[in-house]
Amino acid sequence: MAKKTAWAGRPKAAGRASAKKKRVAKRPVAKTAKKSATKKPVRKAAAKAAAPEPVTILDYVRLAATRLKRAHVAFAHGTTDPVAEAAFLVGEAMNLYPDEVEPRAAQRVPKAAGRRILDWLDQRIATRKPAAYLVNRMYMRGVPFYVDERVIVPRSFIGEILESHFGDDDVLRLRDPTKITRVLDLCTGSGCLAILAAHAFPNATVDAADLSANALAVAARNVREHGLEDRITLLQGNLLSAVGDRSYDLIISNPPYVDADGMASLPRECLAEPRMAFDGGADGIDLVRQIIDGARDHLRPGGGLLCEVGRCKSALERAYPRADFLWLDTEESEGEVFWIEAGAL
Ligand SMILES: C[S@@+](CC[C@H](N)C(=O)[O-])C[C@H]1O[C@@H](n2cnc3c(N)ncnc32)[C@H](O)[C@@H]1O
Secondary structure (H helix, E strand, C coil), rough: CCCCCCCCCCCCHHHHHHHHHHHHHHHHHCCCHHHHHCCCHHHHHHHHHHHHCCHHHHHHHHHHHHHHHCCCCCCCCCCCCCHHHHHHHHHCCCCCHHHHHHHCCCCCCHHHHHHHHHHHHHHHHHCCHHHHHHHHHHEECEEEEECCCCCCCCCCCCCHHHHHHCCCCCCCCCCCHHHHCEEECCCCCCCCCHHHHHHCCCCCCCEEECCCCCHHHHHHHHHCCCCCHHHHEEEEEEEHHHHHHEEEEEEEECCCCHHHHHHCCHHHHHCCHHHCCCCCCCCCCCHHHHHHHHHHHHHHEEEEEEEEECCHHHHHHHCCCCCCCCCEEEEEEEEEEEEHHHHHH
């Protein structure tokens, strides 16, 4: 999941200001029929005058955040709130990385970029499509990935864990990243985790597998755009059958894990994403079970499996009461990703 975008200029006074305007407009000016007939247009004109054209990046972020908030869109696709999503859209229109947007708040937005922002906003609100599909991009850990409706929008918590638990800066280091030479990203989708793994493990080659030919076409584009064709191999097939008899130091997977209740109540935004990226069967762990049961045959001694399961922690612990799962928390998740050593499988 993308890091929460900081934005200092939150439009905190927007609601209060408009309430104040309404109170002033409600004052009884005159009671004649003639005057009350002109009341509406006058009010409209006054409202227009009070809403100046957006000019700067800050203006557009404020305007976009206010509209997104009012429209009650769902934020589950790499941005976590209206301001972060507004900043993301404005950044894309201005060709800025997410962390470059806030420092340039005072910069003027060219007319064409302003029109693009307003158009994306209209589409976002009318169609409820995730913003990432409108701009064909999403960032994970600051790294850009091409996305379209053929793949789920990247937002896995595993991206953060690849940095925090294998890098130098964490109390719990699962493995020395330089000693990991073979990695499998199972259920790769856009290839985002395979690409982050290639960055995190400089001496590793990575296999990235998915059942969906559509997803693999997007992954191929991302692998090419990141110049990693010599380190990442794409494989098509049903879960571990895609890898033949290959074995790995590390298997990472963000498989489909939404249970039947969750599938019945997906937010509209998620309906634009491939259903097969979510559907984990009645209790959500149909595919996770197959991954756990098969992983032992594909892990080298000393290897491990890192797997995201969303809200399925209890279902999993019921299904494997003796398994030694280590649950890893991230900035925005608790008990949604487990690590298990090859020897404990
Ligand atoms: C939750 S998405 C994760 C995508 C990507 N790893 C990410 O984090 O953004 C799950 C992926 O599993 C793939 N998938 C679904 N069923 C599969 C199966 N039986 N075998 C392999 N991949 C499958 C879907 O096509 C989808 O790309």
